[in-house]
Amino acid sequence: MTTSRFLAVTLGLALHLGAHAADFTLTSADIAPGQTLASTQVFQGFGCTGGNLAPQLSWRNAPAGTKSYAITVYDPDAPTGSGWWHWSVFNIPTSTTSLAAGTTTSTLPTGAMQGRNDFGDSAYGGACPPPGDKAHRYQITVWALGVDKLPLDQHASGAMLGYMLNANALGKAQLTGLYGR
Secondary structure: OOHHHHHHHHHHHHHHHHHHOOOOEEEOOOOOOOOEOOHHHEOOEOOEOOOOOOOOEEEEOOOOOOOEEEEEEEEOOOOOOOOEEEEEEEEEEOOOOEEOOOOOHHHOOOOOEEOOOOOOOOOOOOEOOOOOOOOEEEEEEEEEEOOOOOOOOOOOOHHHHHHHHHHHEEEEEEEEEEEOO
């Protein structure tokens, strides 16, 4: 094969793959990437006064082979040595590609469940960094998983869930909001 023919075939293959491969993306009507979270996503307690409502989330273009989804909200800037888990939802069926604002256990898709956050609840726990800290990053991630269900329940810690997510992830999409006080 001549060099020019090889280049033409390689370029054609790259264009073909690029035309069909879309990025796995996460968007929110409530959170703009890199912007300050609204008070509705702020915790109610620990000196914070907010709505403590989970944000609306939508995702698309999951990797081939995805069998379920999980969502995490994590603050890597929390002064704990290990960050702070604000929310986790797992065993979300692939027929679901969005969650409404204010999602709770009673409004989750059938089979999905919430794990324990670092406030000690199996629910969404909003942003609440210590006063005076710089704005913290709140990383919202949707995970595409290669398994139908994770063998966890509502008492699962963020660390255990993180282990299971990383062991079964086919891909992930993320957006980050900010909040300081």
